[in-house]
Amino acid sequence: MCLRSIFQIASRRFRTTLVNPVMSSKPNVVFVLGGPGAGKGTQCERIVKDFGYIHLSAGELLRAERNKPNSEVGALIEKHITEGTIVPVKITCGLLAQAMVETMAVDANKNNFLVDGFPRNKDNLDGWNSEMGDKSNVRFVLFFDCDEQVCMNRCLARGQAGSGRSDDNVDSLKKRIQTYHDSTMPIIDYYNQQKLVRQINAGRPVDEVCLVLIIVLYTYYCHFTV
Numbered sequence: 001m002c003l004r005s006i007f008q009i010a011s012r013r014f015r016t017t018l019v020n021p022v023m024s025s026k027p028n029v030v031f032v033l034g035g036p037g038a039g040k041g042t043q044c045e046r047i048v049k050d051f052g053y054i055h056l057s058a059g060e061l062l063r064a065e066r067n068k069p070n071s072e073v074g075a076l077i078e079k080h081i082t083e084g085t086i087v088p089v090k091i092t093c094g095l096l097a098q099a100m101v102e103t104m105a106v107d108a109n110k111n112n113f114l115v116d117g118f119p120r121n122k123d124n125l126d127g128w129n130s131e132m133g134d135k136s137n138v139r140f141v142l143f144f145d146c147d148e149q150v151c152m153n154r155c156l157a158r159g160q161a162g163s164g165r166s167d168d169n170v171d172s173l174k175k176r177i178q179t180y181h182d183s184t185m186p187i188i189d190y191y192n193q194q195k196l197v198r199q200i201n202a203g204r205p206v207d208e209v210c211l212v213l214i215i216v217l218y219t220y221y222c223h224f225t226v
């Protein structure tokens with residue numbers, strides 16, 4: 001059976017399990033974490049396509065805010081992006097919450113979100129818990145585990161292919177990887193202690209990572225139907 005057929009069968013079944021047992025007026029959130037270039041965005045887009053999640057990339061939301069000509073926080077965001085440091089949670093959480101509210105205002109059933117690249121440090125975690133803790137259901141955390149050099153090479157290749165990102169260069173990447181180790185890994189550890197982490201070997205080719213991801217998601221949601 002080809003990979004496409006497996007996607008189709010799994011996604012049909014998955015949509016039913018996703019919609020019914022975890023039905024909630026609050027947004028259901030799956031955090032997606034991993035190093036820069038681990039493939040979070042690539043895989044989230046696939047899941048969106050096949051399983052009907054809404055993909056919210058915190059980095060994309062920040063870049064969009066930065067690009068607004070009149071943004072009061074645009075310069076601050078850009079400084080953090082090039083330095084590989086983390087934007088204050090008030091800004092990021094505000095953008096995420098706004099995106100969720102706007103999505104659900106259009107269609108209340110669109111309440112399953114893949115939140116990609118957040119929470120990245122303790123400030124993010126604390127800010128999320130105080131602002132969104134009661135207003136959302138964090139279901140679990142997908143951890144894209146990928147070798148540092150592989151991450152670096154992927155981001156450099158992305159930059160060379162014309163990503164236009166001001167942080168796809170060696171200087172920014174070294175800082176981003178350092179921030180990932182110092183600030184984001186403790187957040188993954190925190191969720192791991194709560195048994196909420198689903199770890200994925202993200203060093204494999206895209207289709208293989210995707211297949212593992214589907215199995216992980218499917219296994220999780222099957223719990224709600226047995």
Ligand SMILES: Nc1ncnc2c1ncn2[C@@H]1O[C@H](COP(=O)(O)OP(=O)(O)OP(=O)(O)O)[C@@H](O)[C@H]1O
Pocket residue numbers: 034035036037038039040041042043059117154155157158202203204205206207209
């Ligand atoms: N499994 C994979 N094998 C090879 N290349 C990949 C794989 N997954 C993603 N890529 C490529 O690596 C680059 C980074 O992928 P992607 O943007 O999905 O990573 P990311 O984790 O979202 O990165 P960031 O955190 O920097 O936004 C892209 O050019 C993408 O096409």
Ligand SMILES: O=c1ccn([C@@H]2O[C@H](COP(=O)(O)O)[C@@H](O)[C@H]2O)c(=O)[nH]1
Pocket residue numbers: 036058059060062080081082084085086087088092116117118119120124167176
């Ligand atoms: O929650 C977040 C997400 C991102 N940032 C900043 O943006 C860049 C790029 O993020 P990507 O996820 O790689 O697109 C990141 O290095 C941070 O500087 C953030 O501050 N908070």
